[in-house]
Amino acid sequence: MLRTPRPTMRDVAERLGVSVSAVSIALSERKGVSDELRERVRRTARAMGYVPDQAAVSLRTRRSRVMGLLIRNLQNPFFLDVVEGFDRECSAAGYQAMTSSARYEPRHERELLDAFAARGVDALAVAPIGPGRAVRSWARRTGKPVVVLNGSRAVVDSMHSLRIDGPQAVRLAVRHLAGLGHRRIALLTAPAATSPDPERLAAFTELMTERRLEPLVIESALTAHAAEAVLRAELRRPRAYRPTAIVTNSDWIAYAVYAAARAEGLRVPVDLSVVGHDDLPTSALTDPPLTTLRADRLGLGRRAARILIDSLDGPDGTPVRELLPVELVERASTAPPG
Amino acid sequence: MLRTPRPTMRDVAERLGVSVSAVSIALSERKGVSDELRERVRRTARAMGYVPDQAAVSLRTRRSRVMGLLIRNLQNPFFLDVVEGFDRECSAAGYQAMTSSARYEPRHERELLDAFAARGVDALAVAPIGPGRAVRSWARRTGKPVVVLNGSRAVVDSMHSLRIDGPQAVRLAVRHLAGLGHRRIALLTAPAATSPDPERLAAFTELMTERRLEPLVIESALTAHAAEAVLRAELRRPRAYRPTAIVTNSDWIAYAVYAAARAEGLRVPVDLSVVGHDDLPTSALTDPPLTTLRADRLGLGRRAARILIDSLDGPDGTPVRELLPVELVERASTAPPG
């Protein structure tokens, strides 16, 4: 195959008999070249199939036009829409998104952070695994804008923060279940070290205690596989001890609760009520349809990108702190305890 | 904030009182420097938090260590696992994956192709929207390895090709439904211009005709939203005309069929049987559980990455052509016609 090497700016300049800098200027928005030349340059550049080499541009300008997006775990479809929203907003603004999953491995998270730094992403959105020390350190080292997604309150610093209102979600869930007559309600949560959101747990115990209910806490790594195993063990306990309702932090994990209940011969909602979180498109179609807390996933991604773009444009001062609302969607996975 | 600029190779060299090239060699695998110096260099580089600037490395070496992954539409959770598999294999081999969604817009696909070229990705995996002319041209222009995912047979050329066996999937579905007694079976497919997979349609009409059944073809853009609208119209037709079963090309779209059926007051499978494709994790949990064709999504992503990595390592000759098997998973969304 005759592999013609990509034309460079010099090739374009030579073809037109002008200097490289003239081409550079003509191709950019800057003025310093006649309209006529600019037009000619653009035309031939396009005709030759010239595309500027981003590596060279990045090296020279110290901007890569890449936005990093670092996700805890891309298995959860929740993040699909976050990625989508982020990507759309970025590409509309002329940036390309680079998304990676830390797979719930702190070590891999660190590696990716380094990779993003090495690649010189212009800014970073990150849903950290744990309390987010690594992320804070990244922000300090690079001096680049960072927005933390669904991080714990403690993580924030000089970084932007964008969170879905987890505590409120838990309260809505508990009130709903308590209203149905549940007393032994369990919160399914990640082990403290990897939990990005201790506030959820705090809100849970506080409200449960206040209402004189029995707060149960089930700790599990938040992969579908791990959660299902832990839950099966939990659901095998005698009826009087096991929870009559479970509150999860994602629909994705709620599905694992369904699977565990099914495997243990328990019926939802008769034997066990389940509350999800996110309102994935599939959650209206499951058997039974899932009661959950709706959150604007696409909007989360979009907003994250927007915040970064804005703080790249005008490096104004104060970090953004935003809390996105949630809304209870009652379906058939919750009912009075059987 | 005291934003210390990232240390460069020169900083490391100066700190040690050696030349830049000594540091470069020491930090690479190449020999040409004493073991003792290499060790010292590595230590101080790490201590200083030195990370090589990828823009500079790329510019110099003409390799970016980035693998592009271009997806038709990232809304479909099918691709989540493909992305995951691709990403894992890449990062294990020291590459970083850069994933983008064309959102079913040919124009955006072209833009992304250009962006990937400009960024100098080392290789590209792509699930093209239509017949894939743009992709073929990309492969020729760049001379980089390309693997086409689930493209039509025609797309392949000097590119690698990795496909889930669509025709076989359709045949398994039709046989299953015919066995249940269905005669008016519809295939839901993308409009020809954007269909990457005309072979599915061909296999469908061929088998239906052979069995003297009535092949119905429903064309729709393959977003959940568009499909639901088209299907509602279809299902409103008089009972004698509308299909008793629908074969889709993804579980994701099968869910849209569920939604459309529900909206039109039809029951699955009593009034309408549905066959999906992919066996998403959620498909066992829907109401009713979805009969579908299982495919190894993670494996698809992994294999794609592997093929690219291999052809980067040893640029041996012949393009890979692989067909991944599918397997019918019978659940409750299919039954004899009511």
Added chain:
DNA sequence: TTGTAAGCGTTATCAG
């Protein structure tokens, strides 16, 4: 309005 030249941080070639 246009051209010249320096330099971004690396790697690679070639002397010492």
Added chain:
DNA sequence: CTGATAACGCTTACAA
């Protein structure tokens, strides 16, 4: 084994 030196393709003062 080590150290200058020249690219890689681009942007941007600055000079013409």
